[in-house]
Amino acid sequence: MNIKMNNKEERAMRQKIATEFDLCTGCTTCQLECSFRVEGGYNPRLALLKLDQHQEGLYTLPVVCNQCQNAFCMKVCPAGAIEIDEAMGIPVVKEEQCTGCGMCRDYCPLGVVLLKKNGRAAKCDLCQGDPRCIKSCPTGALYLSNGGEQNEQQ
Amino acid sequence: MNNNNKTGNSNWNKVLFVDLSAGETFVEEISPQVRRDYLGGKGLATWYLEKLTRPLQSPVDPLGEDSPLIFAAGPLTGTAAPAMRGLALGVSPLTGGYVDSYYGGHFAQEIKYCGFDALVITGKAKSPVLLKIEDAQAELVPAQAYWGLDTFQANHQIKEDFADPTWKIATIGPAGENQVPYALISCEYNRHAGRGGLGAVMGSKLLKAVALKGTHPVGVADPDTFTRAVEQAREQLLQSPDIQALTECGTAATLWFSHEQGLLPVENYQKGTFDPAGLAEDAQRDKIWLRDTACASCPIRCSKVGVIRRGRRKSTVTDIVEYETAALMGANLGLSDIQEVAYLVYLCDALGLDGMSCGSVLGFAMECFEAGLLKPQDGISLAFGQKDYLDQVIEQIACRRGDLGQLLALGTARAAEKLGAEAEEKAVHVKNMDIPAFGPRSTPGMALAYLTADRGACHQRGFPINYEVLGEPFQGRELDRLAIKGKAPAVVHDQNYLAALDTLVKCDFGSFGISEDVYRALYQGAVGEELSQERLMQVGERIWNLSRRFNLRQGLDYSTEKLPKRFRDPLPDGPFKGHAFSREDEEIMLQEYYACRGWDSRGVPTPEKIEELGI
Numbered sequence: 001m002n003i004k005m006n007n008k009e010e011r012a013m014r015q016k017i018a019t020e021f022d023l024c025t026g027c028t029t030c031q032l033e034c035s036f037r038v039e040g041g042y043n044p045r046l047a048l049l050k051l052d053q054h055q056e057g058l059y060t061l062p063v064v065c066n067q068c069q070n071a072f073c074m075k076v077c078p079a080g081a082i083e084i085d086e087a088m089g090i091p092v093v094k095e096e097q098c099t100g101c102g103m104c105r106d107y108c109p110l111g112v113v114l115l116k117k118n119g120r121a122a123k124c125d126l127c128q129g130d131p132r133c134i135k136s137c138p139t140g141a142l143y144l145s146n147g148g149e150q151n152e153q154q
Numbered sequence: 155m156n157n158n159n160k161t162g163n164s165n166w167n168k169v170l171f172v173d174l175s176a177g178e179t180f181v182e183e184i185s186p187q188v189r190r191d192y193l194g195g196k197g198l199a200t201w202y203l204e205k206l207t208r209p210l211q212s213p214v215d216p217l218g219e220d221s222p223l224i225f226a227a228g229p230l231t232g233t234a235a236p237a238m239r240g241l242a243l244g245v246s247p248l249t250g251g252y253v254d255s256y257y258g259g260h261f262a263q264e265i266k267y268c269g270f271d272a273l274v275i276t277g278k279a280k281s282p283v284l285l286k287i288e289d290a291q292a293e294l295v296p297a298q299a300y301w302g303l304d305t306f307q308a309n310h311q312i313k314e315d316f317a318d319p320t321w322k323i324a325t326i327g328p329a330g331e332n333q334v335p336y337a338l339i340s341c342e343y344n345r346h347a348g349r350g351g352l353g354a355v356m357g358s359k360l361l362k363a364v365a366l367k368g369t370h371p372v373g374v375a376d377p378d379t380f381t382r383a384v385e386q387a388r389e390q391l392l393q394s395p396d397i398q399a400l401t402e403c404g405t406a407a408t409l410w411f412s413h414e415q416g417l418l419p420v421e422n423y424q425k426g427t428f429d430p431a432g433l434a435e436d437a438q439r440d441k442i443w444l445r446d447t448a449c450a451s452c453p454i455r456c457s458k459v460g461v462i463r464r465g466r467r468k469s470t471v472t473d474i475v476e477y478e479t480a481a482l483m484g485a486n487l488g489l490s491d492i493q494e495v496a497y498l499v500y501l502c503d504a505l506g507l508d509g510m511s512c513g514s515v516l517g518f519a520m521e522c523f524e525a526g527l528l529k530p531q532d533g534i535s536l537a538f539g540q541k542d543y544l545d546q547v548i549e550q551i552a553c554r555r556g557d558l559g560q561l562l563a564l565g566t567a568r569a570a571e572k573l574g575a576e577a578e579e580k581a582v583h584v585k586n587m588d589i590p591a592f593g594p595r596s597t598p599g600m601a602l603a604y605l606t607a608d609r610g611a612c613h614q615r616g617f618p619i620n621y622e623v624l625g626e627p628f629q630g631r632e633l634d635r636l637a638i639k640g641k642a643p644a645v646v647h648d649q650n651y652l653a654a655l656d657t658l659v660k661c662d663f664g665s666f667g668i669s670e671d672v673y674r675a676l677y678q679g680a681v682g683e684e685l686s687q688e689r690l691m692q693v694g695e696r697i698w699n700l701s702r703r704f705n706l707r708q709g710l711d712y713s714t715e716k717l718p719k720r721f722r723d724p725l726p727d728g729p730f731k732g733h734a735f736s737r738e739d740e741e742i743m744l745q746e747y748y749a750c751r752g753w754d755s756r757g758v759p760t761p762e763k764i765e766e767l768g769i
Binding site for chain 1: 234267319320342343369372373377447452453
């Protein structure tokens, strides 16, 4: 669990979702698709990304998991249930080890780690590499960022 | 209240009843038969209206204790199906009859996320209340502190007091509190149950707002079928030129079409053409719009929010001025300053007035001032093309203040009655519902749709202009634009089809792109039962006959199916100059329509028809 801050090599490996907030229309399609994967039903409140409205709906800020290098969710977990996924270089929940204590949810600075209806923690795992939110966004306000070097390898 | 039912499909089969008189709530299950016959949305709400009012001895007083107010979602609302909405339904204080009004945004979705398909509100509170629903927990919260606030203020204050900006709120403004018969319900932001005065019904119940927060996931019966249908629907929307136009500039560009075709309401419907350059999309983009916004699960993003950047209305945050309000608050008043028109529409939204009826009543007042039927009052006088005093008069209407405000707060038809016969000739409405922004003198099918719509003059229950002007074939053949005969089958078909889709609950714009078979596939995937084309259309017809029966009990019979005097005067301009309707034209169209519906010559559904539909 030693995270090297700003390690260039590691950052290059680490995928995450990036946002173009000015293209977001607030349509919640990303959240609906996310909640369906997480809970098997639709509800934006159950999604692993948020849409924050500002100025009477004049704009919407998508808030997505940062896939932190210094991941509070992983650090506070007393059960070691959040680990770095080797392939994607991001913290993921090992559900079978999760005790449902909620520490990860409580200390996620962005509020995008949730407890599911089954009591286990959930955070964005990039849909194992092909995020539904990105695929379904009608305006391209979400995209996958993976540090360039990995792009060249692909 | 226990609401852990797992239905295995997108319906909860649960309705929350709220009795404001007793201060009680309870949950009722929706029976399989009602679900089969009415599907949901408009169908379900119409069935509840009938169930609750049929035992009453006399017509329902729209503002009385017996008058129900229903908020309903559909089987597809809250899912990933694109462009789905919700409705409010009840008895209109404007028309005295059936009214359903549709809103986008996110409010209806939250009804589903709370675990309900509909909310049925009856009775009257003793002091102002707010209905707060958090999942299955419903409570009535004192709302004296919100009474008097405008719709935006109330929305913000409630969220602040609940310490959570994600609550979804429907609220009335001062107009609703003062029971103005064309008061709206604001379903944040800039989405409204606008027409027919259901805001006044809320006001009469001392119900300031409904606030929702739900955490239930809405499932679907057959995820594979559903997901495929969603993909198809999204693709159809993406490929449709009509939808592309809405994505580009909302409804604002329709002003050009209506102007060219002589369909615009200009100076209280006296004329049909008006240079739209000052009001249409380019002006709005230049002076107001900042970005596209969308309702829940909708890729169309027809809404364009922004801020008025210059002039005396500077810094007003507002939405696109939609075609209907740009026409009725703009062209109809002879105004072409989009900043001013946007502000007046914003003011209506904030005060909780239907901007369409308000534009119509102001046009009527302007004409009455010009004819000397209204005299300047407290220095206030209105005239076509002049923006002076309009903001003041709108506030007076919402607050029922001053002689002029009190008069115009009655609505166009009743204000005209007070002023006498000459004024009545200038009142443009069907069944007291102000006419939408498509003048019908060169489109008889549209006139028939206005005459026969379930909620009084409405362009959303059937829009034969598609056939008459845009040349879309009806059942394989083109309709002659000006012909009086032969329009009824198209009107009946549209009404049944759109009523059927309003059980789901579709957005009108979505239906420009999504085909009938894809709507049925969405339903099948979500609910898990087959929905044939025949059954879909029969549901629409059943609803239409049920609402007709309700309207007849309320006194809205054959004798009220009349076009306003204005449309008997020849159109003075545009490509169809000189056209008008005679009473004979109307009678021919109505008789053809009644026959086509299987109703008698006075527009009453026959016992055979009622039996055939299993009502």
